[in-house]
Amino acid sequence: MNLGYACANLTLAKNKTKVCCNRSMVKKTFLRKGIDYASELALLNVKDLSEILKWNVANNINFFRVSSDMFPWASHYKLSQLPQYNLIKSELLSIGDYAKENKLRLTSHPGPFNVLVSPSASVVENTISDLNIHAELFDLLSLSNSTYNKINIHCNGVYGDKKAAMDRFCTNFKKLPENVRTRLTVENDDKASMYSVLDLMYLYEKIGIPIVFDYHHHKFCSGDLSEKEALKLAVSTWPKGVIPVVHYSESKSVHENNSEIKLQAHSDYINNLPDTYGLDVDIMVEAKAKELSIIPFL
DNA sequence: CATGGTCAAGTGGCA
DNA sequence: TGCCACTTGACCATG
Numbered sequence: 001m002n003l004g005y006a007c008a009n010l011t012l013a014k015n016k017t018k019v020c021c022n023r024s025m026v027k028k029t030f031l032r033k034g035i036d037y038a039s040e041l042a043l044l045n046v047k048d049l050s051e052i053l054k055w056n057v058a059n060n061i062n063f064f065r066v067s068s069d070m071f072p073w074a075s076h077y078k079l080s081q082l083p084q085y086n087l088i089k090s091e092l093l094s095i096g097d098y099a100k101e102n103k104l105r106l107t108s109h110p111g112p113f114n115v116l117v118s119p120s121a122s123v124v125e126n127t128i129s130d131l132n133i134h135a136e137l138f139d140l141l142s143l144s145n146s147t148y149n150k151i152n153i154h155c156n157g158v159y160g161d162k163k164a165a166m167d168r169f170c171t172n173f174k175k176l177p178e179n180v181r182t183r184l185t186v187e188n189d190d191k192a193s194m195y196s197v198l199d200l201m202y203l204y205e206k207i208g209i210p211i212v213f214d215y216h217h218h219k220f221c222s223g224d225l226s227e228k229e230a231l232k233l234a235v236s237t238w239p240k241g242v243i244p245v246v247h248y249s250e251s252k253s254v255h256e257n258n259s260e261i262k263l264q265a266h267s268d269y270i271n272n273l274p275d276t277y278g279l280d281v282d283i284m285v286e287a288k289a290k291e292l293s294i295i296p297f298l
Numbered sequence: 299c300a301t302g303g304t305c306a307a308g309t310g311g312c313a
Numbered sequence: 314t315g316c317c318a319c320t321t322g323a324c325c326a327t328g
Contacts, residue, residue, distance in 0.1 A: 007321040026305055026324055067321065073306080109320045113307040126307065154319080157309055190319080191310065247320085262312095262318060286320060 002105060002243075002282040003273075003294045004063025009052045010290050019048045022069035030073050038072045039082040045070045046091045053095065053104060060298055061291065063105045063282050066137070074133045075126065079140075089140055096141035105282060106143055107150045107245065108134050115156040116172045117165035124172050128180075135179040145182040147210050148242045152185045155195050162199060170206045187212040187247065188230070189221050190264045196223025197230040201237075210237045214247035215274045216286075220264060228277050235279050248274045249286040269293045 012019035023041040030038065049066065056064055071079060082088060099106055114127045134151045143149035159165055173181065186209055188197045197218070200211045213234035218227055225233065231246065238244040248270070253259060255267035268289040276283075287293035 020321095020323090022321065022323075024305095024323065028305095029324075030306095065320065069321075069323095075307085111307080111321095112309070112319050115308055118308075120308095123308070130307085152320085156319090159309090187320095193310075249320095264318065266318095266320090284320085288321085290321085 001276065001280060002063040003297060004061065004065065004105070004107075004282065004284045005290045005294055006065035006109070006284065006286055007067040008290055009055060010292055012048075012052060012055055019051045021045045021049050021052065021067040024069055024072040030076075035077050035081060036083055038074075038077070039084045039088075042071045042082060043084045043088055043091070046088050046095070050091065050095050050098070053098060053102075056104065056291075057102050059291070059295070061294070062103055063284065064107075065284060066106050066108050068108060068110050068130075068134065070137060071133065075129050079133070079136055092137070092140040093142065096143060099141065099143070105148065106138075106141065107152065107284070108138070109152045110134055112154070112156055114153045116153065117155045117157050117159075117169045119159060119168065124168075128172070128176060131176060131180045131184070135177065135183060138183065139179055145179060146242055147183060147185050147238065147245075149183055150185045150210075150212070150245060151180060151183045152187055152212050152245070154187050154189055155200075158194055162195065163202065166199075166202050166206075169203060173207050173209070185210045185212045185245070187214055188217050188234070190214070190217035190219075192221050194221055196221045196225070197234050198223030198225055201233065204237045210234075210239070210242075210244070212245050212247060214249075216247070216249040216251070216264075216266070227275070231277060231279065235281065244279075244281045245284055246274070246276075246281045247284050247286055252288075270297075273297055 189195045211234040235244045250267045250270050252265040252267040253261040253263045
């Protein structure tokens with residue numbers, strides 16, 4: 001069992017050097033400075049990914065979610081067009097080697113704008129483009145073509161008919177290149193009207209895509225399964241030889257005893273680790289305090 | 299240099 | 314209708 005955290009390291013971010021992997025810019029700046037500046041930021045982001053992974057190794061953390069914002073405005077150019085592409089490429093290659101040597105599990109979680117179930121062709125197009133960028137990054141890192149290095153998404157839409165939406169997911173899944181398809185996973189949602197683990201089994205049965213179980217989301221969308229049942233079902237969708245990933249977080253509203261905050265929002269820290277019911281899983285902790293939240297449990 | 303308004307993208311729930 | 318929440322606040326104009 002490995003514990004991991006997502007995207008950013010607060011300890012390093014507070015350094016004078018401001019280590020971070022999601023330097024970006026607003027639209028106006030992108031229009032003004034263009035791909036040259038995007039390249040500079042991307043190179044800094046990539047170098048800092050290396051710093052974070054080194055810190056992780058030094059602190060016995062070998063599970064980490066890579067930021068989806070490594071390349072600012074990446075959907076507007078090909079990575080190979082970046083002026084510093086060769087430098088970025090070689091840096092990523094060496095990070096990939098480092099990850100392999102140290103048995104680091106790297107995953108990703110593209111944002112809520114990825115909607116493979118969308119009835120809109122342009123939304124699906126943009127989704128495919130974003131997923132491609134994630135896969136290209138993973139290829140440059142020489143990460144495995146399997147859900148060991150998952151690219152995990154939600155369905156992100158229902159439109160009044162889950163089955164029809166999931167059918168579109170299956171259709172669009174077939175349009176994805178191999179380096180995305182082999183890594184793609186789906187996660188249960190945190191709204192009752194959306195996709196429970198049980199709902200997502202429909203996708204698994206049709207296209208064999210593994211399900212990431214999120215403990216916190218399950219509380220809001222159980223599909224009438226107990227936590228144990230839903231976890232076991234999700235774990236059963238993972239291929240042999242790949243340890244399933246689960247997500248764990250706690251409610252900010254409960255932590256801070258503040259009913260103004262939505263129950264779904266994530267707390268800074270966690271009080272417990274989840275019950276894995278004897279299953280071997282890697283736990284991605286989604287807490288605002290990032291690495292600080294898991295240190296007590298290592 | 300500190301700070302507050304603002305920021306690409308999709309969706310659903312809620313006040 | 315507009316804000317919040319979602320895997321992560323960061324950028325940048327202004328004072």
